[in-house]
Amino acid sequence: MYPAPFRYHAPRSLDEAIRLLAEHGDEAKILAGGHSLLPAMRLRLAQPKVLVDIGRVPDLSGIRLDGGTLVIGAMTTHREIERSSAVKERCPLLAEVAPHIGDVQVRHRGTIGGSLAHADPASDWPAAILALDAGLKVIGPNGERTIPARDFFVDVLTTALAPDEVLAEIRIPRPGRAGAYEKARNRASGFAVVGVAVAAEQQDGKVASIGIGITGAAGRPARAEAAEQVLLGRPASPDTLSEAAAQAAVGLDCTPDLHASAEYRRHLVQILTRRALSRALGV
Amino acid sequence: MRIEGSYRFDAPPERVWAVLQDPAALAACIPGCQTLEPVAEHEFAATLSVGVAAFKGTYNGRVRVAELDPPHRYDLHVEGSGRTGFVKGVGHISLEPDGGSATQVKVVGDAQVGGPVLSVASRLVVPTAKMLMNQFFAAMQRWLRASPM
Numbered sequence: 001m002y003p004a005p006f007r008y009h010a011p012r013s014l015d016e017a018i019r020l021l022a023e024h025g026d027e028a029k030i031l032a033g034g035h036s037l038l039p040a041m042r043l044r045l046a047q048p049k050v051l052v053d054i055g056r057v058p059d060l061s062g063i064r065l066d067g068g069t070l071v072i073g074a075m076t077t078h079r080e081i082e083r084s085s086a087v088k089e090r091c092p093l094l095a096e097v098a099p100h101i102g103d104v105q106v107r108h109r110g111t112i113g114g115s116l117a118h119a120d121p122a123s124d125w126p127a128a129i130l131a132l133d134a135g136l137k138v139i140g141p142n143g144e145r146t147i148p149a150r151d152f153f154v155d156v157l158t159t160a161l162a163p164d165e166v167l168a169e170i171r172i173p174r175p176g177r178a179g180a181y182e183k184a185r186n187r188a189s190g191f192a193v194v195g196v197a198v199a200a201e202q203q204d205g206k207v208a209s210i211g212i213g214i215t216g217a218a219g220r221p222a223r224a225e226a227a228e229q230v231l232l233g234r235p236a237s238p239d240t241l242s243e244a245a246a247q248a249a250v251g252l253d254c255t256p257d258l259h260a261s262a263e264y265r266r267h268l269v270q271i272l273t274r275r276a277l278s279r280a281l282g283v
Numbered sequence: 284m285r286i287e288g289s290y291r292f293d294a295p296p297e298r299v300w301a302v303l304q305d306p307a308a309l310a311a312c313i314p315g316c317q318t319l320e321p322v323a324e325h326e327f328a329a330t331l332s333v334g335v336a337a338f339k340g341t342y343n344g345r346v347r348v349a350e351l352d353p354p355h356r357y358d359l360h361v362e363g364s365g366r367t368g369f370v371k372g373v374g375h376i377s378l379e380p381d382g383g384s385a386t387q388v389k390v391v392g393d394a395q396v397g398g399p400v401l402s403v404a405s406r407l408v409v410p411t412a413k414m415l416m417n418q419f420f421a422a423m424q425r426w427l428r429a430s431p432m
Contacts, residue, residue, distance in 0.1 A: 029337050037337065040337065040338060040404075043367070043399050043400075044366060044367070044399075045338050045340070045367050045399065045400060045404065046336075046337035046338050046339070047337075047339070048337055118336070119336075120406075120407070121406070121407070121410050122406045155335075155410075155414045156335055156407060156410040156411050156413075156414050157335045157336040157338065157407070157411075158335060158336060158414075186406070189406070191406060216406075218410070219410030219411075219413055219414060220410075253413075255406075255409045255410050255413075256284070256285050256286075256409060257284060257405065257406060257408065257409045258284075258405060259405070259406070
């Protein structure tokens, strides 16, 4: 189907983009890679009156190090992250998650910022972003602020971004931690039935830091805090890992749908957490 | 699709019941409700403009209340359709006293959803329905707190 009519703007600066968003309010949508928004527009599930294409705004894409922080521009494509040697070296978890997204054509156009701002409850990046304690730098008419990943995802397709704010950067603190991503993939859509990302660090034979991010299981991605608490400060062993994985679905309001029952999703969360922990911690 | 929820109200079941049956409260609290007109006893025609993020649509439908057992339980039959799809289902709603002056409202619903929305967004349907239900009951809780005894 053709999309409903809309006006198209391609601002050349972030200021101009923000001004357009402020001017059009609810009627405007940001166009990043377009691989979620455009299919929805063609089915007329979404009918924004105004598209603000940020593809020509300078400095929104690229991967760099800022002191101890790995910084990924919001317009960086999934494929760029997948192929980046800096990411492989500094943040193996992100390099591992990227190839799980869609197919190679989607990864060449789709962007990490677009995916995060869209907040599909079954997308892959949120699990990693949560596990890594990333900060999301957003810029609006009143300047910039950094939203911690755990405050960013509010509900289905709903984030802490204001309508006139643009997600500019994903900032990963403490790069270099070990990571692993385990996913039960929906065979038709490629989205996660459940996905579990783990970022971890060990010191003196004990788990010094651990982040477990879960996507696909519920209406919004979440940290498995109960499971993290089991491991923090204790040695990683088959027993402690199993004990932690058993707590991974605590507090999750798992979604039942035609692909998986709530009980099955809860089960997957535990199994995939166990596998991801095992690889990330080398046990 | 099956959907469940449980909501606590700081009021006894009689008051919660009265609010849940009050057309003015319903019209104010149903997310995106534009019109809610009675068409028969215990039956309403509704127009909703509802959605999440860019996914918005207008839906026309009917709501019928049945099996009323005040102030304990009732069934809510819902039917609606719009450009993006249709929904038809029933919710079983029960009110249980929780201590002396509070009520637990439990919802167990079963619905069929179909149409274009399923081809791209089947994974979004249940979480979105749940979000809208949460918004409805949160609005009802605010309505009850704001309305005089």
